[in-house]
Amino acid sequence: MSQTRKKNSSEGESKSQTSFVNKFLRDSKAESRKENNDLKTTDSQPIDGLQKTATFDTAKPLSSEVEFRPRTEKNEQFLQKLGKKAVDKCLDLNNCGLTRADLREVGEALEMIPELEELNLSWNSKVGGNLSLILQKFQKGSKIQTLELVDCALTTEDGAFVGQLLPVLQGLEVLDLSMNRNIGGSLDRLAQGLKCTSNLRVLKLHSCGLSQKSVKTLEIAFRYLGELRKLDLSCNKKLGGGFEDSSAQLALLKHLEVLDLHQCSLTADDVVLLTQVIPLLSNLQELDLSANKKMGSSSENLLSRLRFLPALKSLLINNCALESETFTALAEASIHLPALEILNLSWNKCVGGNLKLLLQSLKLSAALQELRLSSCSLLTEDVALLASVIVTGHLAKLHKLDLSYNDSICDEGWAIFCQNVWFLKELAELDISLRPSNFRDCGRWFRHLLCAVTKLPEITEIGMKRWILPASEEEALECFDRDHKRSIHFDHGGFQ
Structure with missing residues (x-):
């Protein structure tokens, strides 16, 4: 529009x-x-x-x-x-800069769409404090299935109003209140309302100012949300410790497919509870525990029990301060995850020198499409090992590979990798950038990379930030661009 x-x-x-x-x-x-x-x-x-x-x-x-x-x-x-x-069954007014006067007109317009199923008012800050002005038009029997109110500056009163409104919205399947930091203050009312939304499939409360008490409050509703498929509680930094006294009602969400708890300041005691609950969610396909640094040393049992999630497709555990024991447990469990498509271990330094622990998993990961190992302190022996797996064809489905910020890999290691990366026929994105504080000249391995790119039909993006191309390599790149005329972006540090 x-x-x-x-x-x-x-x-x-x-x-x-x-x-x-x-x-x-x-x-x-x-x-x-x-x-x-x-x-x-x-x-x-x-x-x-x-x-x-x-x-x-x-x-x-x-x-x-x-x-x-x-x-x-x-x-x-x-x-x-x-x-x-x-x-029309969908009204999308996200990011329209709506004023209070506009909101009145929206409230009147809703009466003209009795069959409305989807309403999106996200990123309109004036909605905050005026939500009842719009949604009071909803009556019992409303057909609304999706309600998105992301970053609307909702007040505590707005949150309470939503809680009162939910029993009217019997057909609601998607509720997104993310990035409204005052919602946490009215979570009691919201939870009571959620008890009446038995058809709810998606609940997003990302960055909503939830506290430790919020987990206990939400458990009131969990037992009534048997159809829930996606639960997002991420970026609620005060949530940490909230699972400690939880009664494990989370385990009642038997159909849950996506659980996002990244950046929630999870504690060791939280991990103990999650160790009991997560293995029971047998339908789980996506699990995001990233950016919870306190769980690193205490997650050995949790990670070992991931083997009970055979449907898991995405595992994000980057920046969790994993230690050698926890990484070993993860590596052993990953053998039992045949459906895994996305694995992010970035910013876990313990991976460096220990990638061999994942060797068997990498050989069995026929479905793996995205592998991220950024800032893992990888050594030359690690990329040599990765190259050997690539040559055997076990990572044939890989689309994205991130090896950035591993500055300790020497030119010999990059040469071995670049000589064999062409076996990844479906690779679209490759990142081997250096850390922001480091600049290095490209070695002769760059010629091997150019040669490999000619054999990679899907490649479009190669991250090489802060790698400086000598004059000879600059000429080689210009010749490549001229001869092949392919849309491939080399993001490098420049020429010298």
């Missing part, structure tokens, strides 16, 4: 200001004629879902009918300007 209203528009703007309807799309003469004809047609026939409003009592004064028609036409025009129709 077109957007011409500036974000700093306010309620105090003059009456001569362009209306909310016109800010999205101005009529051409031809469009105006067409819309006028459409409106004349719809005047004589009530819109679906509005029969009660549109059926006039003969006893009513003429003024009632006169007032109703302009209002109907105004709302229809509002939807038309947004590229919507009264029969």
Whole structure:
């Protein structure tokens, strides 16, 4: 949709200001004629879902009918300007810079879409404090299935209002309240409302100011959310310690496929509880525990029990301060994860010199598409080992490979790797960048990389930040670009 209203528009703007309807799309003469004809047609026939409003009592004064028609036409025009129709099931107004005046018009427009299934008001800060003005139009029996209110500056009162509204939204399947830091203050009301949303499949509370008590509060609702597929509690840094006294109600989410707990300051005691719960979630496909540094030394048992998650496709455990014992447990468990497609171990220094522990897993990971080992203190022997696995064809499905920030690998190691990387026929992205504080000249291995690229039909991006190309290699790259004319971006540190 077109957007011409500036974000700093306010309620105090003059009456001569362009209306909310016109800010999205101005009529051409031809469009105006067409819309006028459409409106004349719809005047004589009530819109679906509005029969009660549109059926006039003969006893009513003429003024009632006169007032109703302009209002109907105004709302229809509002939807038309947004590229919507009264029969549309989706209304997406995210990042529109809505003002309070605009929100009133949205509230009226919702009455014109009785079959509405999806509403997105995300990234409109004026929604905060005014949510009831919009959503009070929802009545029992509403067809709404998706409600997204990301980063709307929602207040504690807004959160309480959502909690009161949820019992009305019996068909709700997706609720996203992420990036509203005051929501945590009204979590009690929200949890009570969630008890009435038995069809809910996705619940996102990313960065919502949740505290230790929040886990206990949410457990009130978990037992009623048997259909939940995705739970996102990430980036709630005060949540750490909340699982310590939990009664393991999380285990009741038998159909859960995605669990995101990254950057939640998980403690050792949290890990103990999760060790009991996570292996019971047998349908889990995506698990994100990244950026929880306190769990590194205490997660051995948890990681070893990942073997009970045969459907796991994505495991993100980067920046968790893993130690040798915990990494060993992970390596042994990963052998039992045949469906694994994404593995992120970045920023765990213990991987360096120990990649051999993953050797068997890498050989069995036929489905692996993304492997991230950034800043893992990898040694030359590690990339040589990786090259040997690549040659055997065990990583044939790999699309993305991140080996960046491993500055301790010598030129010989890069040469061995680059000579064999061409066996990854489906590779699209490769990153071998250096740390921000380090600049090095490319060795002769760069010629091997150029040669390999000619045999990689899917490659589009090669990260080589802070690698400096000598004049001879610069010429080789220019020749490559001229001869092959492929859209491959070499992101390097420059020439010298």
